[in-house]
Amino acid sequence: MNIGFQTIIWGHRFEDIVRAFSILQHFRFKGVEIFQSPDNLPPAKELLHLLREHDLKLAGLSGGTVEDRIRYADGVLHPNYLYTQVYDEREAALAKSVPIPLALHPHAFTPVRRLKMALNELALHPDLMLLPDTAHLAVVGDDPLDAVRRAWGRLAAIHLKDWTPVYGRSVHRYAK
Numbered sequence: 723m724n725i726g727f728q729t730i731i732w733g734h735r736f737e738d739i740v741r742a743f744s745i746l747q748h749f750r751f752k753g754v755e756i757f758q759s760p761d762n763l764p765p766a767k768e769l770l771h772l773l774r775e776h777d778l779k780l781a782g783l784s785g786g787t788v789e790d791r792i793r794y795a796d797g798v799l800h801p802n803y804l805y806t807q808v809y810d811e812r813e814a815a816l817a818k819s820v821p822i823p824l825a826l827h828p829h830a831f832t833p834v835r836r837l838k839m840a841l842n843e844l845a846l847h848p849d850l851m852l853l854p855d856t857a858h859l860a861v862v863g864d865d866p867l868d869a870v871r872r873a874w875g876r877l878a879a880i881h882l883k884d885w886t887p888v889y890g891r892s893v894h895r896y897a898k
Contacts, residue, residue, distance in 0.1 A: 724752040724753060724779075725751055725752060725753075726751055726752060726753030726754055726755060726779075726781045726879065727746050727751045727753075727754050727755070728754075728755045728757060728784075728881060729742065729754060729755065729756050729757045729758060730757040730784075732757075732758070734758060734759070734762060734785075735758065735762045736758060736762070736763070739763075739764065739769075739772060740772065743772055743773070743775075743776040743778060744776060746776065746778060747776040747777055747778065751778065752778070752779060753778055753779040753780065753781040753802075754773070754778050754779070754780060754781060755781045755782040755783070755784055755805070755879065756780070756782070756783050756784065756785065757784050757785050758785045759785040759786035759790065760783075760785070760786050760790050760791060760793070760794035761786065761790075762785070763794070766794055766795060766796055766798040766799050767798055769799065770798055770799055779802075780799055780800070780801045780802070781801065781802050781803070781879055782801050782802055782803045782804060782805050782825060782853075782878065782879065783795070783799075783801050783804055783805065784804075784805030784827075787813075788804050788806060788810070788813040788816065788817060788824070789813065789816055791804050792804070792816050792817065792820055792822070795820070795822065797820075800822070801822060802822075802823075802878060802879070803822065803823050803824065803825035803851055803853065803878040803879070804817055804822050804823070804824050804825065805825055805827055805853060806824045806825065806826055806827065807826070807827055807829050807832050807833070807834060808826075808832075808833055808834055809824070809826060809834075809843050809846075809847055809850060814847065814849070814850070818849060823849060823850070823851045823878065824849070824850055824851065825850075825851040825852065825853035825878030825879070826840055826843055826844070826850055826851065826852055826853060827853040827854075827855060827858075827881070828840040828852075828854060828855070828858060828859065828862075828864075828869075829855065829858050830858045830861040830862050835858070835862050836862050836864055837854075837859060837864040837865075837868065837869050837872070838864075840852060840854075840869075840873075841872060841873065844873060844876055850876070851876050851877065851878035852869070852873040852876050852877055852878065853877075853878045853879055853880075853881065854866060854869040854870065854873070854877070854880055854881070855880075855881035855883060856880070856881065856882055856883055856884070856885075857881075857883035857884060857885035858881075858883075860885045861885055866880075
């Protein structure tokens, strides 16, 4: 199993992407899902160089619109998936033309928040992948292991996070 890192912890802008990637390399992460919008990243060729220099694979891109991420990748970057919280026909057609699969991320307090909703989308769209998040599934009362079992062949990745009911299920507190 390869373990990657989601860069959301570094906020909307990398203060020092070289240092961030050095930390990931030091702790032997194999890949990275980049949260930051393409507007806040180095040019794609420079990012590819930094990924290679730090022995990291680009698992996915999640910041900005799907169209922005496709334009940014521009045939230079080849992420395993593009994160999305809703299936959109136009974005799916763009992603398919590149080709980079879309990965649906059921997320608490968004239109696709439950596993059942995500599985319905997967049934309707054979090219769509699933990107479950253990904390978000727990917040809405779904079993993360059930998500893995039911979508095993369609998993893009899994966001591994913890959640405790001590903080409640409020949109403002669930991530504590």
